[in-house]
Amino acid sequence: MxxxxxxxxxxxxxxxxxxxxxxxxxxxxxxxxxxxxxxxxxxxxxxxxxxxxxxxxxxxxxxxxxxxxxxxxxxxxxxxxxxxxxxxxxxxxxxxxxxxxxxxxxxxxxxxxxxxxxxxxxxxxxxxxxxxxxxxxxxxxxxxxxxxxxxxxxxxxxxxxxxxxxxxxxxxxxxxxxxxxxxxxxxxxxxxxxxxxxxxARAARLGEVVTARMGDREVTGTFETVDADGRIVLNTATGRQAIAAADIFF
The missing domain is CATH 3.30.930.10 (Bira Bifunctional Protein; Domain 2)
Structure with a gap:
């Protein structure tokens, strides 16, 4: 109906x-x-x-x-x-x-x-x-x-x-x-x-350490920002990484 x-x-x-x-x-x-x-x-x-x-x-x-x-x-x-x-x-x-x-x-x-x-x-x-x-x-x-x-x-x-x-x-x-x-x-x-x-302004865990999982690969770093393309930017031990698609874990 x-x-x-x-x-x-x-x-x-x-x-x-x-x-x-x-x-x-x-x-x-x-x-x-x-x-x-x-x-x-x-x-x-x-x-x-x-x-x-x-x-x-x-x-x-x-x-x-x-x-x-x-x-x-x-x-x-x-x-x-x-x-x-x-x-x-x-x-x-x-x-x-x-x-x-x-x-x-x-x-x-x-x-x-x-x-x-x-x-x-x-x-x-x-x-x-x-x-x-x-x-x-x-x-x-x-x-x-x-x-x-x-x-x-x-x-x-x-x-x-x-x-x-x-x-x-x-x-x-x-x-x-x-x-x-x-x-x-x-x-x-x-x-x-x-x-x-x-x-x-409403983001969870901004400035904190999170883990991004992309398939069988994971990247851990400080959640620094979201860029102009909507990618999450993590500051990792090997430098800043902008990630377009991932599952995020705290």
């Missing part, structure tokens, strides 16, 4: 779908992308085959948030990848809006949001021809068990367990759509520079 609504504070130009059940919102984005008239949020109240980065399973109990923004864009791969920072800032602001709290919220490179040190949300980007699919999952009610998390990864938390705040997925979608539209407009108008600056 698909529900479509027009809300008075919904951002202009963005479509909205809420599905009772789907295999994954990313898969649904792939099926619908070419038929959508403009940027559209696809939200699912239940996913049967949710997935995260690199094909990993994303545990998504009922009550948590799962949505994909299908965004038409002519941008190349490098610029498309910067939308993870746009989405991270939008998530940060949305979580502040629904909880009234900013303490304990940080952004983990490249695409996670942390709350009181635990992972509360993740972002997944995939190109679909002339569209970019931005998948977002948020542990609103329930955090996955630690056994569902890979070794050394940040343990998950939920908004409810960490802050005592309960929010419905549809209500969170309305807030997130508004915060995303604001940061997207800034990105389109002014480029990555102000997005980068705002992201760094």
């Amino acid at each position: 698909k529900e479509q609504m027009v809300l008075s504070d919904w951002p202009s130009g963005y479509g909205r779908q809420v599905l009772a059940e789907v295999d994954s919102t990313m898969a649904e984005a792939g099926r619908q992308a070419t038929s959508l008239a403009g940027p559209t949020w696809i939200c699912a109240l239940h996913q049967t085959a949710a997935r995260g980065r690199r094909g990993r399973i994303w545990v998504n109990p009922v009550g948590n948030f799962a949505a994909t923004l299908v965004l038409p864009t002519s941008d190349g791969p490098e610029k498309r990848a910067l939308r993870s920072f746009v989405a991270a800032l939008a998530l940060f602001d949305a979580l502040v809006a629904v909880s009234g709290r900013v303490d304990g919220l940080t952004l983990k490179w490249p695409n996670d949001v942390l709350l009181t040190g635990g992972k509360v949300a993740g972002i997944l980007l995939e190109s679909i021809g002339a569209h970019l699919a931005i998948g977002i999952g948020v542990n609103l009610i329930v955090a996955p068990a630690s056994s569902d998390v890979e070794e050394r990864a940040v343990l998950p938390v939920s908004v409810l367990s960490a802050l005592g705040v309960e929010v419905a997925p549809e209500a969170f979608l309305e807030v997130l759509a508004a915060t995303y539209a604001r940061h997207e407009a800034q990105f389109v108008t002014y480029g990555f520079a102000p997005i980068r600056e705002a992201w760094l």
